Amino acid sequence: MSLFSRFGDWVREGQVWGSVLRHGVPRDRRTRAMAILSNVFLHLHPVAIRKSGIRLSFTWCMGGLTFFLFLIEVVTGVLLMFYYRPTVEYAYFDIQGLRAHVTLGLLREMHRWGAHAMVIAIWLHMLRVFLTGSYKPPREFNWTIGVILLVLTLLLSFTGYLLPWDQLAMWAITVGSNMARATPLIGHEGPLAQYVQIGGVPLVHAGDDARFGLLAGTFVGPNALLRFYVLHCIFIPLVVGVLIAVHFWRIRKDGGISGPL
Amino acid sequence: MIESMNSLLAGETLLASGGVETVKNAINWVCQPHWFFVLSCGVTGVFLGGYRALTRPAVALFALIAFTIAYGLSAMDADFLSIIIKPDNVPITLMIYLFGFFIWLGFRQAAVNDENTEQGRPLIEAGSDDKVLVWPDLVYIELIAMVLCTVFIIVWAVVLRAPLEQPADPSLAPNPAKAPWYFLGLQELLVYFDPWIAGVLLPGLIVVGLIAVPYLDKNPRGNGYYTFKERKFAISMFMIGFVILWLVLIVFGTFLRGPNWNFFGPYEYWDVHRPAALLNINLSEIFWVQWLNQGIPTEGRWGLPHFVYRELPGIVVLLGYFFVLPVMLRVTVFKRMGDQIGLIRYSLLIMLFLWMALIPIKMVLRWGWNFKYIVGITEWFLNF
16 A cells, blocks of 8 residues: 555544544445535535436536626625725726736626626526426426526626726616616606605605615715615625525425426 | 738728628618517527427537628628627627527427427436436536636636726716616617616516416426427517517617617617617507697597597507407417416416517517607606
């Protein structure tokens, strides 16, 4: 036996290894099952899985990639938060400085392209689930969760779009948020909003309608930047994280990856 | 290098004087909104009709090569190139290829499965008792997928810089001002609908409609495997709604909408000074002025405010569309389906269906007759 493998055995039989991984090397059926069961990250998988269910041509791996891209976004996003200040004075120049002065300033590129890739991946995931009829009973509710996750992914991307605070960002968000002005009843240019009034005093106007609530102002300004920053970095990711947990949990509870009944 | 580029350019100019410009003009012409839309509907229809023959690998490979050559040649045109190399438009190219590939992959397996079922052979996905251990069979696939995905994103990040334009300036609106690419389909709808429909109601209905899908689709077949034959209605609706009304409109908004949201062919220069669109007219104008040969009513009648009276023809049309048509469809084309899914499900389904159908209807009315509103009560911001 070579010195190398003897060293390996010594490590694997020691107390430290055994305390971290409570099973042996996954070589036989029992230890392979243990590898999945005793690991907090892996245990969202079942121990054994339908062979046709893991063929790439069946799943396209798009749900998994969407989740992995979300993780890339979280990691690069947290690193970006070290450098970025969400104020009109600094935002643009912080982004500019990222590429010029910061080691691994490439993170911003990864964050942006990862976000685009995530939007495409989640659409492809939806297409796959639809084409295989995987939303049918008993998975109806998990499809609902998936639709909400899809909307939240778009909102994450949309709120992040404003943060570089360049012309592209400001006007894309202006175009997007102008829609809210036209919300029925609660947008000041929306249908019938003028009849929402108390004693002849109109309640809905530019200074307090749906768009104002979204932007914290009547135009895309400093308040909107802060609001989108908080939504982008804290609020939506938290909700998405919880819903992802539910989504994965429900895959297991609803019978695993779909297949012919 | 530069010399070869020059000779290439010279060659192109030589060609340009002849056939190339004619081809480009023809493609520009075909890409006008109505032809582009009709063409995509036609392509989708032909694809769904002949999916078994059209998804054969040889045919798919030919389509891929043909499209890539066409796309590559188009990239030699300066105006087209300037659009596709915008950093935020790169995902669109990626999206076109990925969706082309995966739609093929899905329908290819559907074709094989449908063939198998007809001849009594098992499905591709058959053998559900055949189980493998997640370690190592699945975790290694996941690991490789994660590594490749990371490499892909890093290479993309190294090769292409994220866009950063001039600092934001509230007083300097760019022309055209475009929403992020994934919302361009909705922005395109703004041409045909009022903001409260295009920006609020339709997005809301898309979300509600998607959530409702599993509760409306009571067809028990096609659960967990690729098929088209057993779920023709559901899959066709999804292809129309998602591929045509969402993805195609995104492609349209990216490539073919220029300054002032005017239409520009893929090889046309985005001229800011091109005159804006024609004046559009409402149904009320057509009804009162063109058909009845009188002025638009300025006085109310039967206790109605004048603008409600003015828009009565449109209101009647809309009421018919949303309340009479569903009944007529229920007893004719949707009879069997209505019997199967019951009244409540049918009512929800038909509402979603009619709203979806309203999009192409209003598009065609706009392109063909410069039609603006069916009901245009601008006094209440209530325009359909």
